Amino acid sequence: MAAKKTTARGEADRLSLICKAIRRAILERALLPGDRLPEDALGERFGASRTIARHALGQLAAEGLVDLRRNRMAIVAAPSFSDARDIFDLRIVLERQVVRHLAGKLSDRDVRQLQAIIAAEHDARHGADGTAIRLATEFHVALAEMTGKPILIRYVTEICYRAGLALSAFGRPHSSDCAVSEHLDLIEAIRSGPAERAADMMEAHLEAVASRALLQPSDARGRDLMNILAPYAAEPG
Amino acid sequence: MAAKKTTARGEADRLSLICKAIRRAILERALLPGDRLPEDALGERFGASRTIARHALGQLAAEGLVDLRRNRMAIVAAPSFSDARDIFDLRIVLERQVVRHLAGKLSDRDVRQLQAIIAAEHDARHGADGTAIRLATEFHVALAEMTGKPILIRYVTEICYRAGLALSAFGRPHSSDCAVSEHLDLIEAIRSGPAERAADMMEAHLEAVASRALLQPSDARGRDLMNILAPYAAEPG
DNA sequence: TCGCGCTAAAGTGCATGCACTTTGCAACTA
DNA sequence: TAGTTGCAAAGTGCATGCACTTTAGCGCGA
Numbered sequence: 001m002a003a004k005k006t007t008a009r010g011e012a013d014r015l016s017l018i019c020k021a022i023r024r025a026i027l028e029r030a031l032l033p034g035d036r037l038p039e040d041a042l043g044e045r046f047g048a049s050r051t052i053a054r055h056a057l058g059q060l061a062a063e064g065l066v067d068l069r070r071n072r073m074a075i076v077a078a079p080s081f082s083d084a085r086d087i088f089d090l091r092i093v094l095e096r097q098v099v100r101h102l103a104g105k106l107s108d109r110d111v112r113q114l115q116a117i118i119a120a121e122h123d124a125r126h127g128a129d130g131t132a133i134r135l136a137t138e139f140h141v142a143l144a145e146m147t148g149k150p151i152l153i154r155y156v157t158e159i160c161y162r163a164g165l166a167l168s169a170f171g172r173p174h175s176s177d178c179a180v181s182e183h184l185d186l187i188e189a190i191r192s193g194p195a196e197r198a199a200d201m202m203e204a205h206l207e208a209v210a211s212r213a214l215l216q217p218s219d220a221r222g223r224d225l226m227n228i229l230a231p232y233a234a235e236p237g
Numbered sequence: 238m239a240a241k242k243t244t245a246r247g248e249a250d251r252l253s254l255i256c257k258a259i260r261r262a263i264l265e266r267a268l269l270p271g272d273r274l275p276e277d278a279l280g281e282r283f284g285a286s287r288t289i290a291r292h293a294l295g296q297l298a299a300e301g302l303v304d305l306r307r308n309r310m311a312i313v314a315a316p317s318f319s320d321a322r323d324i325f326d327l328r329i330v331l332e333r334q335v336v337r338h339l340a341g342k343l344s345d346r347d348v349r350q351l352q353a354i355i356a357a358e359h360d361a362r363h364g365a366d367g368t369a370i371r372l373a374t375e376f377h378v379a380l381a382e383m384t385g386k387p388i389l390i391r392y393v394t395e396i397c398y399r400a401g402l403a404l405s406a407f408g409r410p411h412s413s414d415c416a417v418s419e420h421l422d423l424i425e426a427i428r429s430g431p432a433e434r435a436a437d438m439m440e441a442h443l444e445a446v447a448s449r450a451l452l453q454p455s456d457a458r459g460r461d462l463m464n465i466l467a468p469y470a471a472e473p474g
Numbered sequence: 475t476c477g478c479g480c481t482a483a484a485g486t487g488c489a490t491g492c493a494c495t496t497t498g499c500a501a502c503t504a
Numbered sequence: 505t506a507g508t509t510g511c512a513a514a515g516t517g518c519a520t521g522c523a524c525t526t527t528a529g530c531g532c533g534a
Contacts, residue, residue, distance in 0.1 A: 013307070013487095038515065049489045051288075054516085058292055062299040064388070070250070071495050071516055086388040093330050151301070151323040151399075155392070162388075250517095275485065286519045291486085308486055308525050478532085486525070495516070503508080 014048045018056035021046070026065055026076060027137055027164045028130025033078035037066065064162050077165060081214070084166035088210040091159045095140065095206060096199040098156060101147045103195035110146050111191060117142060118183050125180065136179050137164055143190075171213035182208070251285045255293035258283070263302055263313060264374055264401045265367025270315035274303065301399050314402060318451070321403035325447040328396045332377065332443060333436040335393060338384045340432035347383050348428060354379060355420050362417065373416050374401055380427075408450035419445070 025031040043053035057074045060066040067077045079087065106114075117139045124131040137160050144156035182205050189198040259279075262268040280290035294311045297303040304314045316324065343351075354376045361368040374397050381393035419442050426435040 040515075043489095050516085051488055051490090055292060055295055058295060059299055062296055064391075073496090073515065082386075083388060086386045089334070090331075090388060090392065093334050094327075097326070097330050149319075149323045151320060151327060154301075155327065277485075280519095287486085288518055288520090310485065310526090475534100477534085480530090480532100482527100482529090484525105484527075487523085489521090489523105491518105491520085493517085493519105495514105497512100497514080499511090499513100501508105501510085504506090 014046055014052050015056050015059075018042060018046050018048070018053060019059050022056070022060055023063075023065065023161055024134065026168070027161055028128075028134050029168050030130060031076050033076050033165065033169045035076045037074040037076065039074070063158050065165060079162070079166045079169055081170065084170055084214055085210075087159060087162050087166050088206060088214070091156075091163050092203050092206050094152070094156050094159055095143075095202050098144050098147055098152065099190055099199045099202045100195045101149070101152075102143065102190050103193060103198045104191070106146070106187070106191045111187060114139065114142060114183075114187050118180055118187075121180050121183070132179075133164060133167070136183075137161070139183055167209075167213050179209070251283055251289050252293050252296070255279060255283050255285070255290060256296050259293070259297055260300075260302065260398055261371065263405070264398055265365075265371050266405050267367060268313050270313050270402065270406045272313045274311040274313065276311070300395050302402060316399070316403045316406055318407065321407055321451055322447075324396060324399050324403050325443060325451070328393075328400050329440050329443050331389070331393050331396055332380075332439050335381050335384055335389065336427055336436045336439045337432045338386070338389075339380065339427050340430060340435045341428070343383070343424070343428045348424060351376065351379060351420075351424050355417055355424075358417050358420070369416075370401060370404075373420075374398070376420050404446075404450050416446070 022031065022037070031037075037057060039050040039053045039057065042056070043050045046053070057066055057068060061068040061074070064079075065077055067075050117135060121132060121135045121139070124135055140160050141153075141157050144153045147153065186198075186201055186205060189201045193201075259268065259274070268274075274294060276287040276290045276294065279293070280287045283290070294303055294305060298305040298311070301316075302314055304312050354372060358369060358372045358376070361372055377397050378390075378394050381390045384390065423435075423438055423442055426438045430438075
């Protein structure tokens, strides 16, 4: 009973495989907002049929990472500037909640796990841009997971990916440098500090990330035609 | 060009049609946690094939309303007691955020719309149980929509439906009576009050709803076998 | 009477096929 | 040359079919 059919091992079915791959590609900026995601190509790339690829795109659309218009090819979502701001506002209230749950309750094992991620961030800070961004996200997701609350974990994870996408739409290439020291401070505050102080620190950290990237709204690379043309639509000539 | 094919009018494609129907059925307790959702029956009921029904179930699973296990029939999700508690915790932080955005900014039109919903709640308070619950939820969703922030709206709507499901799993039949007066007070606080006071009032309201329903964990109708048996697993005999 | 295995019916997992829609390109026109 | 029209290639929307899995019922033995 080693292999039942062609499939055995730890194959977590191809649907979630495709979802994971696209999520990660978006997070690491291998896929950029507006990039096309044809069903056939996707399916072929992962050895599945269009049916599966289509289903995966549906899931990702539900998570806000993919834009799905009828009869048109799916594309990586291109959040507007105000979407980006709203995503970070939401991320702040969710991660404040994470920190509140964790304050004064981190086990030594937790701390070590977080420090390992930060160490990886440190190592990656001069490597590929995408790796640094992914690790920074992993830090926040790991924090959420330490609450042990599945629902909170799900929403924080989702909003973190959407935030990554938003930064990808508006952020300048080098925006995640000092994250390492901020993350270290954060651990210390959560480990020892009172809940509200730690939560405030998380908010300050996320606000800093957002404002480093989301300063000028008209930074997008020529996309968002509707917004650009809006002022011209009212007055003719 | 009246009707292009068999389909015209405002048909919002059958996928979202199925999703909406199931969401509403769950909210109104026509569908209860654990109820079976076979793909064929669903498709047939809505004049679609299994492909569409399956896709719809995927979406609903992503929203946490449906439980999808491989090779097994989909069922309405049966949140555990701690899931229910977490859902309400999350709902509180999200709706506090809604209220913060809205405090002191409700237009007369907004107030009238909210009052109309409350009036409907008042009328329905002795009718079908499901209608009252649906209207109470509509009140909260309408509030979220008044922020005009699509991302916030999406998450609040989703968590409201999940909360409805959680109440369905643990709540006693008559738990939404005094909601009317609480909702009226809430409007007044949001319209006139300072943001944090209004947010506190929203928290108190949701906490009241939760504690009215989520008092005793072992209320579930014989489900949640694992939890029930947990104390017996340790000591034999 | 109660458990236990076996089998048919019901259901899921997924690829494929066909009809329809969009799109890019190229020829045509002014 | 620039704009427009028409057409083929590419892509989506969806139903259906087939292989595999689960499940429920039934008969059999104890």
